[in-house]
Amino acid sequence: xxxxxxxxxxxxxxxxxxxxxxxxxxxxxxxxxxxxxxxxxxxxxxxxxxxxxxxxxxxxxxxxxxxxx
Numbered sequence: 789x790x791x792x793x794x795x796x797x798x799x800x801x802x803x804x805x806x807x808x809x810x811x812x813x814x815x816x817x818x819x820x821x822x823x824x825x826x827x828x829x830x831x832x833x834x835x836x837x838x839x840x841x842x843x844x845x846x847x848x849x850x851x852x853x854x855x856x857x
Contacts, residue, residue, distance in 0.1 A: 819835070
């Protein structure tokens with residue numbers, strides 16, 4: 789894969805080489821976690837924890853590229 793600059797925070801690179809945007813990843817993870825935690829009445833807390841679980845991936849380093857993830 790070419791080491792092109794990616795201008796949005798990325799969660800990871802998928803098995804087929806696509807960049808999974810951090811915002812999409814966090815929203816999907818939040819919905820999933822919320823659904824699992826609903827069984828014991830904690831869907832709100834689970835949704836919030838899921839939104840924060842990859843917060844450190846949101847860095848805007850000039851030298852960071854998708855290939856460095």
